[in-house]
Amino acid sequence: MRNSMMMVSHYEHLVNKEGMIWGVTTAIRGASERLVPVLMTAIVTALGLLPLAIGSGEPGREIEGPMAVVILGGLVTSTALNLLVLPTLSLKYGRFLAPAPERG
Numbered sequence: 424m425r426n427s428m429m430m431v432s433h434y435e436h437l438v439n440k441e442g443m444i445w446g447v448t449t450a451i452r453g454a455s456e457r458l459v460p461v462l463m464t465a466i467v468t469a470l471g472l473l474p475l476a477i478g479s480g481e482p483g484r485e486i487e488g489p490m491a492v493v494i495l496g497g498l499v500t501s502t503a504l505n506l507l508v509l510p511t512l513s514l515k516y517g518r519f520l521a522p523a524p525e526r527g
Contacts, residue, residue, distance in 0.1 A: 438519040
């Protein structure tokens with residue numbers, strides 16, 4: 424959820440602060456700039472859970488092992504959703520508009 428909120432926040436930053444027009448180019452740029460942080464978070468978490476998931480059949484890991492497998496599956500799907508589905512849905516339903524210039 425945090426990665427999704429950061430992605431939408433980054434889209435708002437690109438439109439409001441950097442003056443980009445909301446469209447395919449902005450969505451691709453925003454997703455590519457958030458790619459490294461999203462992947463880094465998922466990979467580090469997966470590396471921490473991988474030993475638990477691999478040794479899930481060993482005695483004493485009856486609860487931890489299956490739980491680690493489920494969490495790893497969630498990491499994979501949430502990463503794919505953040506990097507592929509969220510930009511597509513943002514393009515279709517997102518309305519990121521630059522603030523109107525103030526008259527002085």
